[in-house]
Amino acid sequence: MILTVTANPSIDRTIELDGPLHPGAVHRTRSVGDQPGGKGVNVARVVSAVGVDALAVVPARPDDPFVRHLDDVGLHRAAVDVACDVRVNLTVADPSGVTTKINAPGAGLDAAEAAALTRTVVELAAGADWLALCGSLPPGLPEDWYGDLVERLRDTDVRVAVDTSGPALARAAAARPGLLKPNSEELAELTGADAGALETAAAHGDPSAAADASAALAASTSGAVLTTLGGAGALLATGDGVWFATAPTIRVRSTVGAGDSSLAGYLIADRRRFAPADRLRHAVAYGSAAAALPGTTPPTPDLLDEAGVTVTRLS
Numbered sequence: 001m002i003l004t005v006t007a008n009p010s011i012d013r014t015i016e017l018d019g020p021l022h023p024g025a026v027h028r029t030r031s032v033g034d035q036p037g038g039k040g041v042n043v044a045r046v047v048s049a050v051g052v053d054a055l056a057v058v059p060a061r062p063d064d065p066f067v068r069h070l071d072d073v074g075l076h077r078a079a080v081d082v083a084c085d086v087r088v089n090l091t092v093a094d095p096s097g098v099t100t101k102i103n104a105p106g107a108g109l110d111a112a113e114a115a116a117l118t119r120t121v122v123e124l125a126a127g128a129d130w131l132a133l134c135g136s137l138p139p140g141l142p143e144d145w146y147g148d149l150v151e152r153l154r155d156t157d158v159r160v161a162v163d164t165s166g167p168a169l170a171r172a173a174a175a176r177p178g179l180l181k182p183n184s185e186e187l188a189e190l191t192g193a194d195a196g197a198l199e200t201a202a203a204h205g206d207p208s209a210a211a212d213a214s215a216a217l218a219a220s221t222s223g224a225v226l227t228t229l230g231g232a233g234a235l236l237a238t239g240d241g242v243w244f245a246t247a248p249t250i251r252v253r254s255t256v257g258a259g260d261s262s263l264a265g266y267l268i269a270d271r272r273r274f275a276p277a278d279r280l281r282h283a284v285a286y287g288s289a290a291a292a293l294p295g296t297t298p299p300t301p302d303l304l305d306e307a308g309v310t311v312t313r314l315s
C-alpha cells in the first residue's frame, strides 16, 4: 500500500480563459472547475488509477466540500478532523497552455489537531510500503514536521518519499529520506545552484549541472533523488548511478499536478520492481501525460507515451 500525506490539502479551482492573461485587464472564462488537490492527494489518485492500493491522509472536517470532492473521485482517505476550512488554490490557464497558480497559505492546525495528524500518519505507516510526505505545511505544523517523521520511521519497514519546498524540504533532506522529488527550483534551493540555468541547460541537451547537483544530494541522503525538470524531462540519482530522461513532446494543457504524477509514476514502477532507468521512464511518462491534461486531472496508463521518453545513463 502507498500512503500519502497532504498536510495542506486544497480544492484546486481551475479557470480556463478565452485569451492570454493580462494583469489589470477584465477576462472572460471559458470554464471553471473544482477538483480535490494537494500533492499527496494527486499522488494517491494516480496510484489508485492503476489499481495499486493507495490511502490519502488529509486534515479535513467531514462536512468540508473538499471531502465531498474526494468522495466524488472515489479516493480512499483517512481524514483527521480539524476545525478550519480546506483552502482553495486557483489555477488560471490560458489557451496556449500557460498556467498561473495562486496558492493560499492554508488553514492553521491547533496543537491537538497537529498531534492527531502525526499519530494517524505513524499508525497507518505501519501497514505501508511507501509513505509519501507531500506539499507545503499549513500554519500550526513546525518546519521540521516532515524531517521528524522521516527520523521517527527510520527503523521501520516503510520507505519514505518527500516532495516539498523551502525550509521544510531542507529539514527533510537533512533527515535522509529514501526518496526526494525536487523540481529544478527546489534542487537549486537545496544545493545553491541557479534553477533557471539548470533547466535551460537540460532543455538544450546538457543536464550535467542538474545531474551533479542531484548526485550530490543523493550522496548526502544515501537515498534516491528524482529531479523533475519541466519540459526538459527528469533525472534519477541513486547510489548506483545517474540517469537522464527527456520528456515526450506534448500539447501542454495544465502543468498542475505534473510533478505529483511523476512521483506517482516512480512509486508505481518501484512497486513493480522496475530497474532505475525504467522507474525514471515511468515517472517522466506520467508527468508529461498529466501536463497534457486540463486542471489537476490525474493521468491513466492508457495516456502514457513511454516510447517518447529517451533515457540515458550519465554515470
Ligand SMILES: Nc1ncnc2c1ncn2[C@@H]1O[C@H](COP(=O)(O)OP(=O)(O)O)[C@@H](O)[C@H]1O
Pocket: 182, 183, 184, 228, 229, 230, 231, 232, 233, 234, 247, 248, 249, 250, 252, 255, 257, 258, 259, 260, 262, 283, 284, 285, 286, 287, 288, 289, 291
Ligand atoms: N512542457 C512540458 N512538456 C512535456 N512534459 C512536461 C512539460 N512540463 C512538465 N512536464 C512533465 O512533468 C514533469 C514534472 O514537471 P515539473 O514542472 O518539473 O514538476 P513540478 O510540478 O513538481 O514543478 C516533468 O518531468 C515532465 O515529465
Ligand SMILES: O=P(O)(O)OC[C@H]1O[C@](O)(COP(=O)(O)O)[C@@H](O)[C@@H]1O
Pocket: 008, 010, 012, 036, 037, 038, 039, 040, 042, 089, 103, 134, 135, 136, 137, 255, 256, 257, 258, 259, 260, 261, 296
Ligand atoms: O502544498 P503547495 O506547495 O501549496 O502546493 C499545492 C498545490 O500543488 C498541487 O499539488 C500541484 O502540484 P505540482 O504542480 O507540483 O504537481 C496542487 O494540487 C495544489 O494546489
